[in-house]
Amino acid sequence: MLPKVQLKQVVDDANRAGKPCGTRGPSISAAFCWQDISGADDENTTDWYPQGITTSADADASGQYQDRTVIATSWYWHAGGTDRGDRIAFVDYSHPDKPVYRFVLLVAPVTDSAGRPDFKQLTNSAGESVHGGGMFWYDHYLYVVDTTMGLRVFDLDHLWEVDSTQDTIGRQANGKYEAFGYKYVLPQAFTYTSTTSGSYPPVRFSSTALDRTGPQDSMVVSEYNTASTDPHRLIRYPMDPATFTPRPSADGLVHGTEAYETGILRVQGTASVRGRFYASTSYSTSSAHYGSLSSYTPAQSPVRYENVLPPYPEDLSYWPGRDQLWSQSEDPGSRAVYAMQESLLAWPVVQSGSTGADVTALQYLLNGQNGAGLDVDGEFGPATAAAVKAFQSAHGLSADGVAGPRTWSALTPHVVPPGDSVRALQTELSAHGRSTPATGTMDAVTVANLRAFQVANGHQGDGVTDLDTWRDLIN
Known part of the structure; x- marks a missing residue:
């Protein structure tokens, strides 16, 4: 034995x-x-x-x-x-x-x-x-x-x-x-x-x-x-x-x-x-x-x-x-x-020269979370780069002007305040084929589309914008 x-x-x-x-x-x-x-x-x-x-x-x-x-x-x-x-x-x-x-x-x-x-x-x-x-x-x-x-x-x-x-x-x-x-x-x-x-x-x-x-x-x-x-x-x-x-x-x-x-x-x-x-x-x-x-x-x-x-x-x-x-x-x-x-992991990198919904969402978030006062046009130009650097400096990040994983993680709010931060959420929902008017408020259409998006991506449809939900939206 x-x-x-x-x-x-x-x-x-x-x-x-x-x-x-x-x-x-x-x-x-x-x-x-x-x-x-x-x-x-x-x-x-x-x-x-x-x-x-x-x-x-x-x-x-x-x-x-x-x-x-x-x-x-x-x-x-x-x-x-x-x-x-x-x-x-x-x-x-x-x-x-x-x-x-x-x-x-x-x-x-x-x-x-x-x-x-x-x-x-x-x-x-x-x-x-x-x-x-x-x-x-x-x-x-x-x-x-x-x-x-x-x-x-x-x-x-x-x-x-x-x-x-x-x-x-x-x-x-x-x-x-x-x-x-x-x-x-x-x-x-x-x-x-x-x-x-x-x-x-x-x-x-x-x-x-x-x-x-x-x-x-x-x-x-x-x-x-x-x-x-x-x-x-x-x-x-x-x-x-x-x-x-x-x-x-x-x-x-x-x-x-x-x-x-x-x-x-x-x-x-x-x-x-x-x-x-x-x-x-x-x-x-x-x-x-x-x-x-x-x-x-x-x-x-x-x-x-x-x-x-x-x-x-x-x-x-x-x-x-x-x-x-x-x-x-x-x-x-x-x-x-x-x-x-x-x-x-698995965050996109958005930088000078980038265009599209992710840049639009970035500009809305910089306005909503950091008061950047950007014109939201979906184009990553000098003003957006400067706003990213200012946000990074304020949050102890390397101020390189590139929106990468650490910047996105610090920028995306768990509780989305009314205004431009909600518009960022609505922009990304629309980019993923769920038409959501950029009203700036968490209205019934926004909440329903957010929950449906979460379920489709393997999450509980709780309507909470946690880090995983933002990562899926921005990809």
Whole structure:
């Protein structure tokens, strides 16, 4: 009988040290790199590649699991030879300036030829390591995608201590269990197999994320494909907070509740945050590698922010209490785990020479929120640039005259006062096809159109102009 241990024991038994580091990306708020010492060089190794990411904020809304603050990432074997399967790095992130971690090997329980309990490395139907391109953590269950199969689920209530010392795996002739030298193993508990009906092609479970920000907990799954003729779907499935498993319908199957053909190629990671979707994507040429971020809502087409992420970005995971969208890069030598401030993502940049509804709304907001006295003409000229700089200076922002994420965030009011600020709201509603006269008052037409716009974009139709609603309006 192998002894069971709690995850906090594994975390407290960390035997590797990462370090804070810099990386490229929009609104980076935190980042660390892996250990890079000889003999245990996770930053540069080509034997293992990191893929999925999740945090203890997925596991529990408090942000902690067993009183520990943890980031977990999946790694798959890439070196050939004897396949070592997959492993999880459990990172103690209690002290962001000193991240420490330990790897746990994922295993599949089996019985040996004599019917005795045994385990082997995790492999897919082709006998290779599971790519594990996405993962999430929901209470004591860890969900890892298997591209052509669906989901593999691991139960953290059954972490086993092996204290392996040999470069082999499973039950040995002397009755001892080995795990390629890993001290701890996490056995698979059960799986979910993906199916489709009719003529729909099978869903590729390429990446996944838990969404705790909606009216009900759910998971989203996206597909990695490289051709425009391939499907590029995002699908949402309901989760049951009582059992911490996907919620089945009356027929016993778990059915998708939303599905979108996004048209986004090479999706490496996906996340859903209060109705807004994100996708990290990769692209390579013979001489360069790129990482991009796309964002969209149920009612708006994806907007792609080219080459803003490190090369080879991977999975995404949202940490609500910290306003952080986490990801990581897999490229040896430039690997980083990093967080972006989500509330500053997916805002348009409006500057000198810009025209249109967003400039009109900007001018109304500058008048209403800062008394700028601008002529509202929808053209970003010198007077508008000067008014933006004055607003930025008054609010402690870099006075560059460009309306970017921080300026929009400071400028858009939660409670819209009558006058030009309401006209900004009405202008954007009309720009989104909901004809709303610019009366400057929150009349019945404005409120009805605002609520309908919110529902169409995945929000509750409460008529409250929060930051998410303004972001959707201005996009």
